[in-house]
Amino acid sequence: MGSVGAKEVPVLLSPEGLRIDGRKLDELRPLSIRAGALHQADGSAAVEWGANKVLAAVYGPREVHPRHLQQNHKAVIQCRYNMAAFSVDERKRPGLDRRSQEISKVIGEAFESVVFVEEYPRTSIDIYIEVLQANAGTRCAGVVAASVALADAGIPMADLLPAVAVGKVGGAIALDLKKEEDNFGEADLPMALVPQSGRLVLLQMEGHLTEPELAQALDLGVKGCREIYEQMKRALRERYAVGPTAGASS
Amino acid sequence: MSRGHRPSHRRRGREDSSARPSSERILVLPGEEIPAHGLKPGPGTYRTGGKVYASVLGLLSPRPPLVQVIPLSGRYIPKPHDTVIGTVTDAQSTFWLLDIGAPRWAPLHMTGTPWKIEVGETDRYLHVGDAVTVQVENLDPTGRIGVTMIGENLGKLEGGTIVHVSAARIPRVVGRGGSMIGLITRLTGAEVVVGQNGRIWVNGTPDAIQRVASVLRLIEENGHRAGLTERVESYLLSTLPTDAAGPELPRSGPGPGPAADRDDPSTPAPAGLGSDFEDEEGEGTDGPSEP
Numbered sequence: 001m002g003s004v005g006a007k008e009v010p011v012l013l014s015p016e017g018l019r020i021d022g023r024k025l026d027e028l029r030p031l032s033i034r035a036g037a038l039h040q041a042d043g044s045a046a047v048e049w050g051a052n053k054v055l056a057a058v059y060g061p062r063e064v065h066p067r068h069l070q071q072n073h074k075a076v077i078q079c080r081y082n083m084a085a086f087s088v089d090e091r092k093r094p095g096l097d098r099r100s101q102e103i104s105k106v107i108g109e110a111f112e113s114v115v116f117v118e119e120y121p122r123t124s125i126d127i128y129i130e131v132l133q134a135n136a137g138t139r140c141a142g143v144v145a146a147s148v149a150l151a152d153a154g155i156p157m158a159d160l161l162p163a164v165a166v167g168k169v170g171g172a173i174a175l176d177l178k179k180e181e182d183n184f185g186e187a188d189l190p191m192a193l194v195p196q197s198g199r200l201v202l203l204q205m206e207g208h209l210t211e212p213e214l215a216q217a218l219d220l221g222v223k224g225c226r227e228i229y230e231q232m233k234r235a236l237r238e239r240y241a242v243g244p245t246a247g248a249s250s
Numbered sequence: 251m252s253r254g255h256r257p258s259h260r261r262r263g264r265e266d267s268s269a270r271p272s273s274e275r276i277l278v279l280p281g282e283e284i285p286a287h288g289l290k291p292g293p294g295t296y297r298t299g300g301k302v303y304a305s306v307l308g309l310l311s312p313r314p315p316l317v318q319v320i321p322l323s324g325r326y327i328p329k330p331h332d333t334v335i336g337t338v339t340d341a342q343s344t345f346w347l348l349d350i351g352a353p354r355w356a357p358l359h360m361t362g363t364p365w366k367i368e369v370g371e372t373d374r375y376l377h378v379g380d381a382v383t384v385q386v387e388n389l390d391p392t393g394r395i396g397v398t399m400i401g402e403n404l405g406k407l408e409g410g411t412i413v414h415v416s417a418a419r420i421p422r423v424v425g426r427g428g429s430m431i432g433l434i435t436r437l438t439g440a441e442v443v444v445g446q447n448g449r450i451w452v453n454g455t456p457d458a459i460q461r462v463a464s465v466l467r468l469i470e471e472n473g474h475r476a477g478l479t480e481r482v483e484s485y486l487l488s489t490l491p492t493d494a495a496g497p498e499l500p501r502s503g504p505g506p507g508p509a510a511d512r513d514d515p516s517t518p519a520p521a522g523l524g525s526d527f528e529d530e531e532g533e534g535t536d537g538p539s540e541p
Contacts, residue, residue, distance in 0.1 A: 196283075
């Protein structure tokens with residue numbers, strides 16, 4: 001997919017106000033979440049969001065490795081975000097780079113503010129996010145997957161953490177950018193929301209927005225997050241549904 | 251240990267029931283507001299801005315004066331007197347460290363074993379990777395878990411395989427009064443030792459081990475649904491080896507003698523957990539949090 005080699009900026013917004021893939025400005029890409037996608041991890045989730053495919057695994061609370069990172073009064077959260085070499089059409093050099101280090105850090109810090117780390121002193125909660133296929137917004141997909149995986153792992157926290165990116169394309173504020181919009185748009189603003197308190201615990205920005213645009217973008221992002229929140233809850237309910245299987249309704 | 255009629259409710263399969271009265275099983279997710287009705291926030295919940303929210307995924311359980319959430323997933327949280335199965339991860343000069351699936355490794359001191367050990371000789375008795383049955387003795391507030399190997403049916407496990415299931419599923423694996431585990435050993439002829447931490451030691455013929463492992467997975471995946479015993483029974487009957495027909499103890503196997511002994515540690519389990527699952531106060535291991 002994609003138009004990495006494209007020389008000309010594609011038309012990102014049609015005269016009718018529709019986007020490159022036919023979505024409206026406030027419309028999300030199709031999202032599907034599966035909780036408990038892996039067997040070995042304490043908790044896991046698989047997220048398909050537009051053309052993104054992301055897998056998250058959570059281990060812990062468990063012994064801290066390396067030992068010196070251990071904290072006597074709380075659990076440490078160690079997050080690793082990684083993109084597979086085959087996740088983009090131009091092969092990505094495998095391993096940690098500056099971008100994935102930064103994303104690992106901001107995601108880890110976002111979760112530190114919702115997970116009740118004081119309940120498990122001297123332990124580590126390890127979050128692994130693997131991007132298998134990338135099409136813009138992978139850090140948000142990673143946060144969504146990791147958050148569902150944390151709940152699946154039975155880790156106590158204030159709330160699930162829905163996340164979405166808002167951007168500016170063709171002069172308009174749009175929800176949930178896809179790759180072309182991210183590459184050729186004017187701004188990108190990923191965020192993660194704690195729905196229970198309304199706080200944003202992850203907010204980054206690339207590009208330029210005016211103050212009114214920023215306010216509009218935040219509003220739109222929060223709305224998008226709430227929509228995603230519902231889907232995250234649905235995925236967890238599906239996994240833990242106490243419904244009958246073999247026609248045993250008692 | 252007020253048992254009441256609650257467990258029978260638990261055994262009933264229900265659709266997701268957020269709209270049902272509180273005596274039913276209600277699944278709550280982290281961040282969901284809980285109708286507290288004047289109850290205090292207990293384990294698995296937190297209070298902020300005068301409202302009570304769930305902090306873990308689990309079943310809502312009002313237990314005056316507390317409202318609490320019983321987790322449906324997560325690591326094993328040790329309780330004193332639990333019999334657990336661990337693997338040795340490290341041998342120091344006076345103690346070993348055991349992985350029992352809890353948040354921390356549990357130190358087993360050499361004085362907590364039936365052996366007479368000189369300092370520095372621990373690794374002559376247990377090696378890294380060995381499996382043992384131990385009992386949780388005490389927990390300290392920093393999360394250190396004290397375990398002992400002195401007691402009935404505790405000790406090193408020779409041979410066999412360890413199967414992991416979620417610790418929350420152990421009551422279903424054991425069954426009421428040990429019915430489920432009895433069914434499994436009877437229909438497979440395997441020796442089985444169940445640890446309250448979700449580690450299950452299985453020994454027997456390769457076929458028996460394999461069948462126990464698949465039936466444990468079946469229980470893990472359907473443990474929250476109704477009709478489990480029937481499913482397990484029909485699965486085990488359908489996979490009975492054709493040559494050794496008849497549900498009676500097939501062949502000599504690994505020797506029914508020790509098998510009968512080995513079953514013992516698993517049978518106290520139902521008394522411990524089968525009923526405690528909902529009743530235990532949580533022992534403060536994951537107490538309420540006040541941000």
